[in-house]
Amino acid sequence: MRSRxxxxxxxxLFAFFAGVAAYMLTQEKDEFVQSAMIGQPLPDFTxxxxxxxxxxxxxxxxVGRGPRLLNIWASWCLPCIAEAPQLEALQxxxxxxxxxxxxxxxxxxxxxxxxxxxxxTRIGSDPISEVQLAVGSSGVPETFVIDAKxxxxxxHIGDIREGDVPKLLAELEKAR
Amino acid sequence: MIRWLAAFFIAILALPxxxxxxxxxxxxxxxxxxxxxxxxEAAALMHTLRCIKCQSQSIADSDAPMAGDMRHQVRSxxxxxxxxxxxxxxxxxxxxxxxxxxxxVSATTxxxxxxPVLIVLVVAGVLLRRLGQRRGSSEGQSS
Numbered sequence: 001m002r003s004r005x006x007x008x009x010x011x012x013l014f015a016f017f018a019g020v021a022a023y024m025l026t027q028e029k030d031e032f033v034q035s036a037m038i039g040q041p042l043p044d045f046t047x048x049x050x051x052x053x054x055x056x057x058x059x060x061x062x063v064g065r066g067p068r069l070l071n072i073w074a075s076w077c078l079p080c081i082a083e084a085p086q087l088e089a090l091q092x093x094x095x096x097x098x099x100x101x102x103x104x105x106x107x108x109x110x111x112x113x114x115x116x117x118x119x120x121t122r123i124g125s126d127p128i129s130e131v132q133l134a135v136g137s138s139g140v141p142e143t144f145v146i147d148a149k150x151x152x153x154x155x156h157i158g159d160i161r162e163g164d165v166p167k168l169l170a171e172l173e174k175a176r
Numbered sequence: 177m178i179r180w181l182a183a184f185f186i187a188i189l190a191l192p193x194x195x196x197x198x199x200x201x202x203x204x205x206x207x208x209x210x211x212x213x214x215x216x217e218a219a220a221l222m223h224t225l226r227c228i229k230c231q232s233q234s235i236a237d238s239d240a241p242m243a244g245d246m247r248h249q250v251r252s253x254x255x256x257x258x259x260x261x262x263x264x265x266x267x268x269x270x271x272x273x274x275x276x277x278x279x280x281v282s283a284t285t286x287x288x289x290x291x292p293v294l295i296v297l298v299v300a301g302v303l304l305r306r307l308g309q310r311r312g313s314s315e316g317q318s319s
Contacts, residue, residue, distance in 0.1 A: 033228055036272045076197045103197040103241060128202035129245035136270035138228040139242075 032157045035136030035144075042070075042150045043134040047124025050099070051106040053113070057098050057124030059150060066148030067175035069095055069168070071120070072132055074102045075112035077140040083159035084116040090165060091119040095172060099123040102132055102140055143168070147175040197241060204251035205244030218251045221260040224278040225250070225267060234277045 037043075042059050049056040062068055071087060073080040087097055099120040101109050109123065126132055135144065135152065145154035145168070154171040156164060209215040222236035227243040235243040235250070246267075253263050267275045273282055281289055 031231065033231075033271055033274050036268070036270055040269075074197060103199040103245075105199065127199055128248055129242055130249070133246065133249055133267075133270065138271070 033138040034157070035138075035152070035155050037136040037152050038155055040152055042146055042152055043131070045124075045131045045134065047100065047126055047131060050101040050104060050123040050125035051109040051113075053110060053118075054120060055122050057100060057122045061098055061122055062146045062148075063150040064148060065096075066146060066150075067153065067172050068146050069097045069172070070135075070144040070146050071097050071099045071141065072102060072135075072137050072143070073099060073141040074104050075108040076104070077102075079159035080112075080141045081116055083141055083161075084119070086160040086162060086165055087119040088117050089162075090160075090168060093169060095169070096121055100126050100131055102126050102129055145171045145175050199241070201241070201244045202248035204248040204255075206247075207251075209251055209255055214254050215251075217260055218247075218254045221254075221263060222247055222250055224264070224276065226275050226277040228271060228275065 042062055044059050046058040047056045062070070069090065073083075091097055097119050099122065101123055104125060104127070106125075109125075113120075124131070137144075137155075138157070141159050143156040143160060144152050147153050153175040154168075156168060160168065209218060219236065223234050225235045225246065227233045227235045227238040227240055227246065229240045229242040230238045233243070235246045250263055253266075254260070258266075264276070273280060273285065279285065279288065
């Protein structure tokens with residue numbers, strides 16, 4: 001009888017894998033690609049103004065004065081509308097937010113800001129996603145905490161919800 | 177009834193959730209390099225890089241704007257004299273192994289390569305033992 005026990009091994013293995021598969025199906029799929037640049041210095045960049053209302057953005061805007069938020073967004077991005085009030089809430093708490101508009105047009109940027117509010121001090125235009133790729137960002141919107149040395153300290157992927165504001169404030173405090 | 181029909185038509189007209197920009201593609205997104213040798217190098221590299229936005233396609237196969245921008249990076253960097261390996265490493269430094277569309281042996285991926293070899297060895301071992309036993313027992317019967 002004991003020697004027959006091993007006959008159950010394949011069934012047990014099957015049950016194990018079926019169990020793993022069933023468990024994984026119930027888990028939320030994480031499709032986010034984290035930037036590998038956290039802890040690394042911000043790459044050098046200089047971007048033209050995204051529209052005529054604010055100056056453009058460069059790495060030098062982060063170095064020596066910090067910590068600041070780098071918000072990667074676009075006027076054509078719907079979740080960016082959802083996060084606009086949270087960016088304003090952060091700005092109201094004294095956070096300086098520098099924007100980079102991805103593949104955007106000046107008129108669209110101006111319209112977006114007129115309609116959804118303007119929490120930025122500067123917005124650089126990145127028409128070919130060059131800086132986005134250089135910081136390891138995989139979509140819009142994304143928000144990075146950059147400290148006064150110009151080092152990337154934290155990455156928030158996706159739109160900032162109300163519940164994410166305290167976390168971002170804490171990360172900014174940590175980067176001080 | 178009318179209300180349901182109206183709701184139905186509004187649902188049809190709903191805007192896609194992931195809107196895309198209306199900007200023209202980056203200069204080298206869809207234009208090849210003039211030098212065929214360099215273009216061949218760039219094309220070979222593009223087939224080994226994953227589109228970050230559309231994750232089961234290489235940037236050579238994808239029409240997503242971001243894949244176009246990544247192709248522009250590859251071609252313009254090749255043109256500037258960077259080697260395909262340097263560009264690959266530049267991207268891996270930003271997105272991790274994930275951006276590689278070609279499996280690479282690393283600290284986290286080595287079991288993927290080691291386990292099949294191990295399984296083949298175990299199966300070969302079991303087969304050899306069994307066949308050896310059978311031959312042994314059949315010899316025993318015949319004698």
